[in-house]
Amino acid sequence: MVSINHFDLRSFDLNLLVAFDALMQERSVTRAAARLRVGQPAMSHSLSTLRMLFQDELFVRVGTVMQPTARARMLSGPIRTALDQMQTALHARTLFDPATEERTVRLGFSSEVELLLLPELTERMRQSAPGIRLLCRSTGKEEVHRMLDDGALDLAVGCFDAAAQRHRSRFLFEQSLSCVFNARQLALGTPISLADYLAAPHALVTRTDSLQGCLENALTEIGADLDVVAAGSEFLTILATVACAPVITTIPTRMARLYAPRFGLTVCPAPLTLRLPAVAMVWSLQLDQDPASAWVRDQVAEILLAAELDVRDTLRAVGGRG
DSSP, X not given: OOOOOHHHHHTSOTHHHHHHHHHHHHSOHHHHHHHXXXXXXXXXXXXXXXXXXXXXXXXXXXXXXXXXXXXXXXXXHHHHHHHHHHHHHHHOOOOOOTTTOOEEEEEEEOTTHHHHHHHHHHHHHHHHOTTEEEEEEEOOHHHHHHHHHHTSOSEEXXXXXXXXXXXXXXXXXXXXXEEEXXXXXXXXXXXXXHHHHHHSEEEEEOSSSOTTGGGHHHHHHHTOOOEEEEEESOHHHHHHHHHHSSOEEEEEHHHHHHHGGGGTOEEEEOSSOOOOOOEEEEEEGGGTTOHHHHHHHHHHHHHHHHHHHHHHHHHHHTTSOO
16 A cells, blocks of 8 residues: 655645636636636636745636647646546445445443343344344443444443543333232232332342342432342343342342243242333444444344333233232
């Protein structure tokens, strides 16, 4: 690739090339000025500057026509090609076809969102965009914006927000919580009472040293304390634990609806209100107008927003039965 001397080009007004091409096409200062929608004095000034820069008359009046010199004819082809390429670049539209796109999309998730989204998103990719591959990783609030800036992530989905003007975000849904337990291990009525809930042994998801895990801040806010006897880092681990042991867990309703039945577990609303952060998508401004990235964001939103009605139906349905 030929190196471009940017400093050399910076000292040259590239608008003069547009003026040169207009003069070459029109062979008249007046008509060239009209083509560029500038005054005749401005066009005459451009021609004078071109003559000085190229050390050549460039155009010589012959009767009523400005005839190009040999130097102007030599310059005409390369300048016309350069302007044509610039115009093509300025008006180019990025073509995107999911069926033929080949790329790896890097997704960052917080908490349970990966488990809620990845199975159906993968199914959609295989059907509509088989060349798009999904590389997912757990991402914390303290690192997500740096990873978006560095290009390590194309999209983050979870309890995130746009920290700066260089980020974009889209709200997806508010989180709600449900209780999950094994009715063969714990004789609890549904809906579960607050007294039974606080008295029961709990298993919770945690990504920290706290047994209260993901619920610690919410429990502290209402002054509640749970008897947590086991805590693990993965939701499926906790659901498997609840299936085997006489413990109850409190997890996001979407997770409960999708996965508790696979373990033969009972789902019911949590008997106290715990406020959790909303789930949103966050991405870098660098990818805001990228058609492939926008299409993936639309798929993510459709999957998670479509599940919202199912969650509401579940909340109503499990209110009176297990």
